Amino acid sequence: MKGALRVVRDNNGHTPYDLAEELNSRKLSKEIKESLTSDTACNCLMLKNTLKKSEKSFDMPFAFLFFYNLIFVILFLFLFPRWVNQWSVYIITSFGIITLLFWFST
Numbered sequence: 001m002k003g004a005l006r007v008v009r010d011n012n013g014h015t016p017y018d019l020a021e022e023l024n025s026r027k028l029s030k031e032i033k034e035s036l037t038s039d040t041a042c043n044c045l046m047l048k049n050t051l052k053k054s055e056k057s058f059d060m061p062f063a064f065l066f067f068y069n070l071i072f073v074i075l076f077l078f079l080f081p082r083w084v085n086q087w088s089v090y091i092i093t094s095f096g097i098i099t100l101l102f103w104f105s106t
Contacts, residue, residue: 006036017033020032020033064103068099072096
């Protein structure tokens with residue numbers, strides 16, 4: 001849908017909006033017609049939802065936790081022992097913990 005012409009016609013002269021009216025599912029028909037008619041204030045950002053079905057997956061949260069914790073493992077093993085200012089270590093660690101608390105609360 002993104003980047004496609006909305007005014008294109010098929011061999012019978014129907015537009016995508018006309019074809020959306022012929023769908024059996026009312027909900028899907030309504031969603032497609034709304035997507036085809038409404039323009040956003042800034043179309044270049046493409047902020048509309050896609051019509052592709054998405055399913056919940058835990059891959060992204062696990063990847064985030066893995067890489068986030070990997071960063072702190074590297075910090076604690078290699079960088080923090082060499083730092084002169086101990087207060088900066090405490091501040092970075094506390095902000096990391098606060099970030100995880102906010103992340104788990106959402």
